[in-house]
Amino acid sequence: MSTILASVAVQNGSPSRASLEVLSRARQIADGQGATCAAVVLSPDASAVADELARYGAQKVYTVSDPIFARHINTPVLTALEAVIAEAQPSIVVFPSSEGVKDVLGALAVRTGAAVLPDVASVEMKDGGVEALRPVMAAKFMARTRAEGDLVLVSVRAGSYEAVEAPTEAAVEEIVFSFDEATLRQTLREVVGSTAGTVDLSDAQVVVAAGRGVKDEAGKQLVEELADVLGAAIGSSRAVVESGMFPATAQIGQTGKVVSPDLYIGVGISGAIQHVAGMSNSRIIVAINTNPDAPIFDVATYGIVGDLYKVLPILIEEIKKVKAVAA
Amino acid sequence: MKFCVCIKQVPDVTAPIQIRAGELSMDAGRVVLNAYDASAVEEALVLTADNDGEVDVVLIGPERATETIRKALAMGADRGAHLVVPEDTELDSAAVSQLLAGHFKDYSYDVILTGKQAQDTDAGLAGGMLAERLGLPYATNAVGLAIEGDQLVVTRQGDTGQEIIVLPTPCLVTCSNDMNNPRIPSLKGVMGAKKKPVDSAPVAEIPEASVRVLGYEPLHTREPGRFIEGEPAEQVAELVNVLELS
Known part of the structure; x- marks a missing residue:
């Protein structure tokens, strides 16, 4: 059975609203395809949000827990997502379109051989492919775009879908991840003007x-x-x-x-x-x-x-x- | 340091554009250097002026896109490379990054810069894809760059604040237009650009696109709203009432 995978960002200990929106959309697409709706969480304590994700329809939750995910650095995020995709074998991965996601989407597509539909306002399965509406030309028009392939990555603009509860039981699978910080070729010196903790x-x-x-x-x-x-x-x-x-x-x-x-x-x-x-x-x-x-x-x-x-x-x-x- | 900036010629998105039968209709003559790429060129010029070095640019596009390379040369870049494709060739981000990766096999740069996205498609993928294909460390959405020894310090606009990232060279960075205000080429720059070298070569094989545009549609419009009239106190009373803030 195929899997529709939603990537979830954790903010102040909870899944972000935009993440729950894409999870809800993943659930709808999965239901339409007779597929499994799964979620992936990268966080210092990823399993802590599993129950919340089950409440929004995740039948399977892949967790990657590591302190390195407390702050955004693209290399470990790429390594972890690549491992989860190899394990889950999804046909579609949906992401909330944040700066963190924009930072990894292109490189992840090359690594996994995926087609990508970035920053979309809507997404659906159609005739065996994935179709999306994307604002283009400085947001003057919508382009209807179509991606084909065994794996399609989609990032969805915040507010495009409603977060809807669809309670289920989730099987949680922790993906073994060890990242040697010494192999990191970039260093995050500091985050300036951080708004963490305030209303995002x-x-x-x-x-x-x-x-x-x-x-x-x-x-x-x-x-x-x-x-x-x-x-x-x-x-x-x-x-x-x-x-x-x-x-x-x-x-x-x-x-x-x-x-x-x-x-x-x-x-x-x-x-x-x-x-x-x-x-x-x-x-x-x-x-x-x-x-x-x-x-x-x-x-x-x-x-x-x-x-x-x-x-x-x-x-x-x-x-x-x-x-x-x-x- | 040696910089190479990947630039793109894009339709002028501020020009009148209409949809006709699902296709965009615009004045084909109104094309510009992608604004994000212009910021990348500007930043490379500033950094090499302070620290020595060279700035090359590379562009994929039809013959007529040469004028956009000349624009970058007029700003002050040293050399251009033009990967020529037939008019109206559809290239998705993956294809663009594949062609650029092929180009960079023959050159050695300390820093590759790109705009963070193109103004026409707003995809923002090609930079990260290119870095991955070349095996380079990278950062996206840079709003500031500085050279420290043989490293590059990138100020990246992230979700919760500005991330200060140190990258070794060689590396790749995608640039925001919030980084600087690109210079307007001087007359001397424009004249000088005509004598600067541009290597032009046709692309032998166009990669097949995995993402296609099926057509264009107008934006979904919102339900019409209404004005709240009156003196400020009356307007506020009415607003508080309709918003049901209590």
């Missing part, structure tokens, strides 16, 4: 995103206060990352992170197509901008034409009031 942008249920309309420290503080009262993660457009006001990890868009929260609030963001490509899967989009012709209003569920410096202080106070009543 890709996983957040609520995102407040800042754009060029946020002009100064006072504006930035308003964005931070709004995010704080909503328990939101802070995102941004490329412009305010370039100006140095927000860190690069906050950048949302075709070349940054893809977010798909329940609620996205764009503050002073015009909505360039490259930014919209990273947030258009959000359930509710609120846009606050002074320019009524800003393209972000084309995708917004609710649009407010107004000055963020006037709207945000009132909004923050009102949210505080309703939260206080609710508490």
Whole structure:
């Protein structure tokens, strides 16, 4: 029986939301093919999340536990995934499309002789091949692409599928992995500006995103206060990352992170197509901008034409009031 | 250090593009040097200006893509190599990396740079594939590069922060456009580029693609939304109401 394998990333001790989304999609494809749905986890303590993965439909969980996976380094990830693929013999491997995955996908494809469909918005089996829709041309269009071969690797953009529970029993198999760090040809000296432990942008249920309309420290503080009262993660457009006001990890868009929260609030963001490509899967989009012709209003569920410096202080106070009543 | 930058000619994605019967329709004349590759060329030029060295570029494309090699030479690169394929040849990332790997068998470089992805396909695979084929250590999505002795220090934009990675040479790095602002070639650069050597040779055998584009479709549009009118206080009251934040 063939296997559809989902690659799972662990964040703060739990599978990331994007990972559960691809696992759910793997389960759907496996059900359609009469195949086994399996998951692979590389983590210092990979078996700890096995129960959670069974709850989302993994009938088999391959674990590779090693302290080296606490931080991303491409060589050991490649070695481990190659070993798991050799053991599981999957026909498709689906990954959440993160920077860590983008770092290994090409090399892994060459190592395993796989065809690759990177950064897709949808994926399905069709006529014995794998077909996917991918945003191309700076996210102006979707390309319908088709891969054929015994093994196809697919990375899926966050928010393309819903994470759906489908409880089952999972058989756990620990893959023997020993990695001699002395053979590593690259060294990870440090990770700067690490956001580990805070609300991860890709996983957040609520995102407040800042754009060029946020002009100064006072504006930035308003964005931070709004995010704080909503328990939101802070995102941004490329412009305010370039100006140095927000860190690069906050950048949302075709070349940054893809977010798909329940609620996205764009503050002073015009909505360039490259930014919209990273947030258009959000359930509710609120846009606050002074320019009524800003393209972000084309995708917004609710649009407010107004000055963020006037709207945000009132909004923050009102949210505080309703939260206080609710508490 | 000797650098080689893999560059690509891509359609100008800022130009008007339409879909006709599942095919993209655009002005064939509007082509540019892939922006991520331009950042890679810029970075190689900056690093060799400070530390001595050479910068070559290599491109796979039809005859007319020579102009993109000239652009890189006008920026300041020393030599170009052009692997010529017929017009409208479809190459997937695997095929591109296979042809480039063949090219690099005949040359020796300390650092191979590529853009992190091409602006037209946004696949981002060829760099990692090429590194694996050549057996080189590599890093992707670099936002900064520095030379330390005979090593390369890469600042990589990762998922949770910036990873500072030290690579021995030879190695391969894929570059983000957040790395720098590529220079505009000077008139002197443009004139000088005409005299710089470009080795041009037809590709003997086109590798078969394992991934094919079946056609293009418009983006799925969202349900139309609505504006919330009024003074800021009224707008906020209405927003808080419709979002059911309580």
